[in-house]
Amino acid sequence: MKTKLPFLLAVACVSSAAVAAPQSFDFKDPKGVNNAVFKLDAPLEALSGSASGISGNVTFDPADPASTAGKIVVASSSLHVGNPMQLKHMQGEQWLDVAKYPEISFEAKGVKNPRTEGNTTTAEVVGTFTLKGVSKDMTVPVKFTYLKDKLGQREPNKNGDLLVIRSNFAIKRSDFGIMPGKMEDKVADTIELTLSIAGGAPH
Numbered sequence: 001m002k003t004k005l006p007f008l009l010a011v012a013c014v015s016s017a018a019v020a021a022p023q024s025f026d027f028k029d030p031k032g033v034n035n036a037v038f039k040l041d042a043p044l045e046a047l048s049g050s051a052s053g054i055s056g057n058v059t060f061d062p063a064d065p066a067s068t069a070g071k072i073v074v075a076s077s078s079l080h081v082g083n084p085m086q087l088k089h090m091q092g093e094q095w096l097d098v099a100k101y102p103e104i105s106f107e108a109k110g111v112k113n114p115r116t117e118g119n120t121t122t123a124e125v126v127g128t129f130t131l132k133g134v135s136k137d138m139t140v141p142v143k144f145t146y147l148k149d150k151l152g153q154r155e156p157n158k159n160g161d162l163l164v165i166r167s168n169f170a171i172k173r174s175d176f177g178i179m180p181g182k183m184e185d186k187v188a189d190t191i192e193l194t195l196s197i198a199g200g201a202p203h
Contacts, residue, residue, distance in 0.1 A: 022061035025199030034197040040188040053078030160202035
């Protein structure tokens, strides 16, 4: 019994460490259902659209959500609006210039005030938002939902966990050098962003 006890304690410690270890979640979605929605509400016109070219990796530990880190990337060419002329202007040099700046990203640098209830954690994520080559530090509200052993329900024949990230926040296009002070009667300066994405961590 004396020889077994240290062994059992060692196994328990290793198991606990494995459970507590942070996981890396991949947000490149083979189903193509991850999306970001953007809205602009100017006095004369409202504009809304979405982006589906989302990728990135986030490290998350449900036992220590304050340690969360990672980067989410949106392919700027995947931003879409229904009006073909508006889409052409949006992707052009004066606006997003997608040929020169192919990525829009948010890189998490820290987490403040995490609050966990069940499998959901709400927090304020401190990070750097980069758009059209301009990077700005900002803090955004985020909701993390950790779904243990649910990867197979989203991607058949795979075992693993899911992390769902949802966030709503706003930026100003003028902060990123996008036609500052121009056409604000038709293209609002404030851009409202909604993110709803899921990433997988295979076992």
